[in-house]
Amino acid sequence: MKYEIRIEKLREKVIEKGFEAILLSDEKNIYYLTGFMWGAKLLVPVDGNSVLFVNSVNYETAKNFARNVEVELVKIGEKVEKRVLNMILERGLKSIGFDKMDAAEYQKMKNSLNGAKIEPLGEVLWSLRRIKDEEELALIRRAAALTSRGMSRALEVIRPGVREWEVAAEAEYEMRRLGSGGVAFDTIVCSGPESAYPHGALGEREIRDGDLVIIDIGAKYHGYCADMTRTIVVGEGTQIQKHILELVREAQKVAMNQIRGGVMARDVDYAARKLIIENGYGEYFVHGLGHGIGLDVHEPPTLGPLSEDILLAGNVVTVEPGIYIPGLGGARIEDTVLVTNERVIKLTENNE
Numbered sequence: 001m002k003y004e005i006r007i008e009k010l011r012e013k014v015i016e017k018g019f020e021a022i023l024l025s026d027e028k029n030i031y032y033l034t035g036f037m038w039g040a041k042l043l044v045p046v047d048g049n050s051v052l053f054v055n056s057v058n059y060e061t062a063k064n065f066a067r068n069v070e071v072e073l074v075k076i077g078e079k080v081e082k083r084v085l086n087m088i089l090e091r092g093l094k095s096i097g098f099d100k101m102d103a104a105e106y107q108k109m110k111n112s113l114n115g116a117k118i119e120p121l122g123e124v125l126w127s128l129r130r131i132k133d134e135e136e137l138a139l140i141r142r143a144a145a146l147t148s149r150g151m152s153r154a155l156e157v158i159r160p161g162v163r164e165w166e167v168a169a170e171a172e173y174e175m176r177r178l179g180s181g182g183v184a185f186d187t188i189v190c191s192g193p194e195s196a197y198p199h200g201a202l203g204e205r206e207i208r209d210g211d212l213v214i215i216d217i218g219a220k221y222h223g224y225c226a227d228m229t230r231t232i233v234v235g236e237g238t239q240i241q242k243h244i245l246e247l248v249r250e251a252q253k254v255a256m257n258q259i260r261g262g263v264m265a266r267d268v269d270y271a272a273r274k275l276i277i278e279n280g281y282g283e284y285f286v287h288g289l290g291h292g293i294g295l296d297v298h299e300p301p302t303l304g305p306l307s308e309d310i311l312l313a314g315n316v317v318t319v320e321p322g323i324y325i326p327g328l329g330g331a332r333i334e335d336t337v338l339v340t341n342e343r344v345i346k347l348t349e350n351n352e
């Protein structure tokens, strides 16, 4: 039922944009619309059945798991692009949007379409995917709960003498053991001076007393991602370490209090950024405040200084201010949250 609704909504948008069909290649877009992750191409005409082109390796699986589409087998030795092209010509489609295509394929397609219009239309998928429905929210909540458990485990095992990779392994094992379908992205555990690298370094360092340690992890459930970061000081900690830690916590709170449906994403970024600037660390907050999350770990809307996005009820986003001082270390606190018209609902649990 949910797939029918999603495809119906997509058709309305495609019609609104003045196209007769949309051709999808992005596996997450295809999964979103059919429940099947390994389709090669999905052609959704505004009239008539949608067709999922599947290579022979995935054909049997597709017949069992793909919903609401005709499944077309692409045999070994056949080119999916050719099959799609033939179907477009057979059906006499005169205007086709697409989500993504490499330049060579696009050129070939354009030259073979007898003058039919073919143009990028990926935005319509994002306009749907950025508002999560109930089914999606249930899966993201589950991913967030698994992530929170992984984080508790990571915090439990951190002590002087433990290597970053051991902490990562414990967090990932805990999530996997409890039902995570894999990691949403490569786990980051970075300690001491290396915590000043927002995406981590080698992940091999031995954690020592007095280190700042950043742990950034995400579980995945039925394809849906969560994202969470905590920073701790091992042992006592210096004045400056405690200060930047307190500051990112406060900045996250300030930002969360601003978030609700109808607010400009860049204003939320600025609320957090302003506090960090006023405390003299502005130049060390080197990334945007957050990002949308769902089937992709980074997706629209974007919470950053240049964002044109308006936050809407049903968006799921991260809120993750950070301060990174080269040579000294860094701090970041991140949660995955659901936007409603009144406020945010935190989906990752507070483990502090």
Ligand SMILES: [Mn+2]
Residues within 6 Å of the ligand: 227, 228, 318, 320, 334
């Ligand atoms: Mn993130």
